[in-house]
Amino acid sequence: MKQWEKLRLFFSIVWRTSHAYVLLMASSVMLAGAQVLLNVLLPKFLIDELTGALRGEYLLLYAGMIVGANLVLALLSSAVKRGLDEKELYVNNMMDHVMAEKVMKVPFGCLETPEYLDLKERALFAFNNQSAPFEMIRSTAQFLQSALIIITTLAVMLTLSPVLVLLLLLCVAANLFAYSRVMQDQLKFFASLIPINRKYGYYVNLGFQDTLQKDVRLYDMSGMISGRVTDYGREISGECDQFYKKMGRFQGLSGALNDLQSALAYGYAGLRVLGSLSGKAPISLGSLTMYVSAAASFAKAATDAGASAVTITAMLGYLEPFLQFMSLPEESDFGGTLPFPETVESIRFEHVSFRYPGSETRVLHDVSFEIRGGEKISIVGLNGAGKTTLVKLISRLYRPEEGHILLNGVDIFEYEHGSYLASIAAVFQDYKLFAFSIDENITGKRPGSDLVGTGTVIRRVGLNEKMAELNEGVYSMLGKSYDENGVELSGGERQKVAIARALYKNAPVIILDEPTSALDPLAEAEIYENFNSLIGDKTAIYISHRMSSSVFCDRILLLDGGTVSDFDTHTALMEKADGLYYKLFNAQAENYRIEKKV
Numbered sequence: 001m002k003q004w005e006k007l008r009l010f011f012s013i014v015w016r017t018s019h020a021y022v023l024l025m026a027s028s029v030m031l032a033g034a035q036v037l038l039n040v041l042l043p044k045f046l047i048d049e050l051t052g053a054l055r056g057e058y059l060l061l062y063a064g065m066i067v068g069a070n071l072v073l074a075l076l077s078s079a080v081k082r083g084l085d086e087k088e089l090y091v092n093n094m095m096d097h098v099m100a101e102k103v104m105k106v107p108f109g110c111l112e113t114p115e116y117l118d119l120k121e122r123a124l125f126a127f128n129n130q131s132a133p134f135e136m137i138r139s140t141a142q143f144l145q146s147a148l149i150i151i152t153t154l155a156v157m158l159t160l161s162p163v164l165v166l167l168l169l170l171c172v173a174a175n176l177f178a179y180s181r182v183m184q185d186q187l188k189f190f191a192s193l194i195p196i197n198r199k200y201g202y203y204v205n206l207g208f209q210d211t212l213q214k215d216v217r218l219y220d221m222s223g224m225i226s227g228r229v230t231d232y233g234r235e236i237s238g239e240c241d242q243f244y245k246k247m248g249r250f251q252g253l254s255g256a257l258n259d260l261q262s263a264l265a266y267g268y269a270g271l272r273v274l275g276s277l278s279g280k281a282p283i284s285l286g287s288l289t290m291y292v293s294a295a296a297s298f299a300k301a302a303t304d305a306g307a308s309a310v311t312i313t314a315m316l317g318y319l320e321p322f323l324q325f326m327s328l329p330e331e332s333d334f335g336g337t338l339p340f341p342e343t344v345e346s347i348r349f350e351h352v353s354f355r356y357p358g359s360e361t362r363v364l365h366d367v368s369f370e371i372r373g374g375e376k377i378s379i380v381g382l383n384g385a386g387k388t389t390l391v392k393l394i395s396r397l398y399r400p401e402e403g404h405i406l407l408n409g410v411d412i413f414e415y416e417h418g419s420y421l422a423s424i425a426a427v428f429q430d431y432k433l434f435a436f437s438i439d440e441n442i443t444g445k446r447p448g449s450d451l452v453g454t455g456t457v458i459r460r461v462g463l464n465e466k467m468a469e470l471n472e473g474v475y476s477m478l479g480k481s482y483d484e485n486g487v488e489l490s491g492g493e494r495q496k497v498a499i500a501r502a503l504y505k506n507a508p509v510i511i512l513d514e515p516t517s518a519l520d521p522l523a524e525a526e527i528y529e530n531f532n533s534l535i536g537d538k539t540a541i542y543i544s545h546r547m548s549s550s551v552f553c554d555r556i557l558l559l560d561g562g563t564v565s566d567f568d569t570h571t572a573l574m575e576k577a578d579g580l581y582y583k584l585f586n587a588q589a590e591n592y593r594i595e596k597k598v
Contacts, residue, residue: 006316009323010136017094021087025141028080033148035073036301040153040293042066048286088134095133099123099322105330108397113357116328122321125194132322136315139308146305153298160283160291164268168299171261175254176306182250183314189243190318193236200232258303265295334399335417338410344423344508344539345373345408347394352403354386354393363389364562367403376532376540378550380581381559387543388429390559391511394541395424425507429514429543431498435481438467439474442501447475457500460534466493503534510535513543547585556581 015022046062049055103120110116126132157165206212206225216222269291272283283291316323348370355362364386371377379387392398393405396412405412412420434440439447439454454474458464470476470487477486478497489497499515532552542553550556550570558566558573558581565580566573573581 003313003316006320006323007140007312009326010133010316010319011140013095013098013326014091014133014137017098018087018091021084021091024080024083024087025137026144028077028084029141029145029148031073031077031080032145033152035070035077036149036297037152038066038069038073040156040290040297042069043293044284044286044290046286047289048284051285092134095127099127099325102326102328102330105332106328107331107334107399108392109357109399110328119321119325121198122194123325125190125197126318126322132315132318136312136319139311139315143305143308143312146301146308149297149301150305153294153301156290156294157298160272161268164264164295165298167264168261168295169302171257171264172299172302172306175257175303176310178250178253179307180310182247183310185243185246186314189239192239196232196235196239200229200236203228203232258299261299262296265292265299269295331396332417334413335420336411336414338415338419340415340419340423341408343373346406347371347509347539348406348409350404350406352393352400352405354389354398354401356389356398362401362562364393367562367564369557369564369567371539371541373539374537375555376535376542376553377555377557378542378544378553379557379559380547380550380584381565382584385559386562387559388513391426391428391513391541391543394509395426395511396420422505423507424509424511425502425505426511427495427498427502427513427515428511431495433478433494433497435477435479435483435486437472437475437477438497441478441497442474442504444501453504457503460503460530461496461500463493463496463500499534507538509539509541511541511543514545515542516544516546516549547588550585 011022042062042065046059046066049058049062106116154165157168203225206216207229216225269283269288272291273285273288274282349367352364352367353362354364367386367390379390381387389398393400394412396417399413407415437447439451442454442457443450451474455464458467458474466489467473472485477483478494479488480486495515499512502510502512540553542549544550553570555567555569556573557564558579560580566576573579574585576582
């Protein structure tokens with residue numbers, strides 16, 4: 001990606017985040033440029049009048065113009081600065097939001113690839129450690145402001161001496177060269193910190209994770225964690241020490257060059273006032289102040305413009321992972337345009353094979369089967385057989401490596417992305433609930449938006465008594481992360497909330513992956529007994545290590561080593577005494593058998 005394209009992409013994101021912020025920044029640039037120009041030009045007329053005719057009305061006019069113009073510009077600048085300060089916090093939050101939103105839109109398969117995770121880490125590093133977005137915005141504004149000042153002061157300075165302008169430019173060029181070298185070192189410095197900082201952050205975060213504290217105490221791991229934090233901290237400190245020594249040397253050189261520029265400007269203009277340069281007409285004291293002020297403003301603006309340009313280049317380097325991240329394709333880019341059908345007549349796998357990104361081993365190989373609309377099936381198999389992978393493919397979280405998945409005879413990727421996901425409800429074994437109210441977790445809407453619907457699914461999963469015990473009922477916050485009055489539900493109760501969320505969605509296809517693993521035997525039996533009434537006429541796909549759940553299903557899909565070993569009813573599979581299903585079912589039944597004690 002070229003530098004100009006990066007710049008355009010970045011500011012298109014900023015503009016999308018806040019039009020007002022960009023317009024305020026542009027106003028700030030114009031006001032700052034105008035203030036410099038006025039203070040270069042207007043004092044000349046006042047000083048010339050003071051050293052010349054001393055006309056009172058002109059003195060008052062020039063003094064009034066200087067004071068009035070600066071007052072108006074100062075008030076406008078102050079108002080713009082207040083607006084920028086207010087908007088900056090908003091833009092900062094919105095930039096975080098933009099990135100979080102992007103994470104939720106990239107193809108799900110990306111979330112498990114090392115390349116994606118590294119790119120996301122580097123993008124976040126630029127945000128959190130270098131404040132690169134705002135450095136980029138400020139540097140661009142500074143560059144434009146400096147460019148405006150350069151154009152105006154250059155026009156003034158050239159009337160005095162093109163040679164002086166050339167000497168000042170040489171000093172500026174030397175300063176910029178040194179600055180560019182330092183910025184290159186800074187890029188390398190921050191790049192070297194990324195892997196160290198990731199490890200340092202990992203071990204620091206271990207100390208803050210409440211869920212790990214039992215293991216930390218029982219296995220006396222605090223010493224090891226503290227030792228790793230200390231080691232990586234020293235490594236970071238060593239890298240910082242080397243870089244800041246280089247920065248100190250640059251700052252000394254830069255100061256000397258700036259002093260030289262001032263000496264050249266004051267010296268040349270002073271000689272012109274004294275008439276000491278042969279062939280050059282003397283200039284007035286007012287002109288002296290104008291040229292000296294213009295020279296100082298020009299030199300500073302040229303230095304600032306160059307420094308800003310180097311900083312912009314550096315910030316684009318820091319922001320490149322962020323810009324690459326924001327340019328990643330989104331799931332909706334791969335979707336079709338067809339609306340999801342009103343009824344599900346069939347879901348068919350045709351020679352589907354799949355391997356996870358970065359893996360050489362296929363999880364599923366040449367899988368073919370068909371589920372009829374409204375059918376309840378159970379997927380059974382040993383660990384690693386590909387059960388969860390199969391339902392993730394149906395959910396369009398991944399795309400098959402080979403073959404097709406057809407819904408009503410149409411490839412599922414031909415359906416519009418949002419329409420398709422709205423028609424699939426799932427409870428995965430690694431489901432997540434959020435630090436929202438129970439009602440919000442179930443509906444995904446604002447509290448109280450559908451009390452009837454929430455109450456219905458709460459009763460269907462057997463949580464109505466628990467809700468009655470809570471002071472805030474379904475409005476109770478889950479966990480105490482953001483609310484000290486939040487409630488901590490048991491594992492089984494949380495799983496019931498997850499099931500209620502899937503039922504509330506009322507999608508025509510429902511996937512339940514180990515939905516009762518955290519329930520006690522009685523609650524589990526209740527769910528099984530009401531399985532058909534809970535699901536209704538939906539097409540249901542059920543995964544469980546507890547083989548007794550298969551009895552409630554119409555058919556059982558048996559996976560073995562990533563391939564379909566059998567697909568039949570429970571009764572038919574139990575007739576195959578040498579089959580894998582028969583062995584699995586009886587092996588588990590033996591574990592649950594209760595022998596009477598005499």
